[in-house]
Amino acid sequence: MFKINKSKLLLATGLLTMAGAANAGYDIKLSDQDKISFGGYIKVDARYVDGDVAYRPFWIGTGTKLEESASQFNLYANETRFNMKYSHGDVMGFIEMDFWGGGGNEIVSNSANPRIRHAFIKYKNVLAGQTWTTFMNTSAIPETADFAGATTGLVFIRQGQVRYTAGNFQVSVENPETWGGDTANDSMPDVVARYNMKGDWGNVSVSALARQLNTTLGNTETAIGASIAGRIKTSGKDDFRFQIHQGELGRYVGAAFAKDVVGEEVEETTAYLAAYRHFWNESLRTTIMYGAAEADVSGADRSQWSVNLFDNLTKQLSVGVEFGQFIMDDQDADSNYAQLSLKYVL
Known part of the structure; x- marks a missing residue:
């Protein structure tokens, strides 16, 4: 059995290598209980x-103000990603990487280091790892x-x-980190509870977060926050997506916002x-989006809006x-900002 599985895995790897980057994803059954999948885009x-x-290849919740206005154009492929999933009965392992890990330069090769996005193990109802x-x-x-997207x-x-x-x-219990405080004494994990409601109409989730934060003077503070978010189907293929977050959320909201x-x-x-996506036909679609965030102590106040137009040239492109x-x-x-994107799903 081991030899058979090994040969099939080698075949799958060979097929992926020979096919190159621009090909469909693979889902390969190795045995009655074993399956390996490759994907990404x-x-x-x-x-x-x-x-x-200041220019950023994608907006986060903060930025650097320039003394004078500036313009910049860049062409890159760093968002490209690859993932692999291995399933054995009730056990599943998943890993995904992209190329926002830094490194390289724009003078010679534009090489970019890979970074881990997801790496976790799932056994029945329990998940452990990074996601x-x-x-x-x-x-x-x-x-x-x-x-x-509108990380703000x-x-x-x-x-x-x-x-x-x-x-x-x-x-869940999750990794603690007191951003702006005494990270050396983050001894209690963050705790998250969430309830999901879903149906033919879409889904809505309600989440609560509790943390212990450590200040630079050695004091501990309890922080709590709540969130409601969802995706609601409207007419046809259209949908409305929303998120509302309130509380002592810090690093959880806005990707470095506060x-x-x-x-x-x-x-x-x-x-x-808030974002509304409208389909003009079977594949041509537009999303109009607005996001904002405010913080009370620092006074940070950021927002972002955008409108786009996407179309599928083929099923995967x-x-x-x-x-x-x-x-x-x-x-x-x-x-x-203005951005043109071309995406090929593996």
Whole structure:
């Protein structure tokens, strides 16, 4: 049996290598209980940014204000990713990487280091490893050309965790990190509880987060927060996606938007996002999106909007164009951007 499985695995690897990057994903049955799957996509982006917020290949919840406005154009393929899943009965292992790990330069080769996005093991109802936080509803992320989408209004974080799922209810203990505080004494894991409601109409999740934060002077503070997010089907293939987050959420919201603690005070954040996707025909579609976040102690106030147009040229090949703006109201700065994306799903 071992020889048979090994030969099939070698065959699968050989097929993937010979086929190159631009080919369909693979789902290969090795035995009655064993299956290996390969997937991912190739994505090429052309991005132009103009304004007094420094260029970024994708917006996050913060930015650097420039003394004078500047314009920059870049062409890159860093979002390209590859994943592999191995299943053996009730056990499943999954790993995924992309190429936002830094490295390389724009002078010679533009080489980019791979980084781990997901790496976890799932056995029946228990998941252990690194993946999206249980606090996050991934179905509520809009379709955008910008890699992150409107992170200013999103819960957006991957981290180590142990999660238990019982029907619609999920609970997890997750990696702690007091951003802006005493990280050397993060001795208690973050705790997340989430309840999912779903049907033919779509889905909605309600999540709660509890953490122990450590200030730089050695004090401990309890931080709690809540989130409601979902994707609601409307007419035809159209859908409405939303997120609302409130509480002492710190690093969980906005991808570096606000720290967990500022001095000896715990930051409180309010963030929200709304996006509507409309299908003009079977594949041509547009998403209009707006996201914003505010923090009470630091006074951070950021927002982002965008509108795009995507179409599938083939079942696996799509092209999209997007226009939008990232705004830092607290610093009186903003930048406009335009992006063209080509994506081939493996």
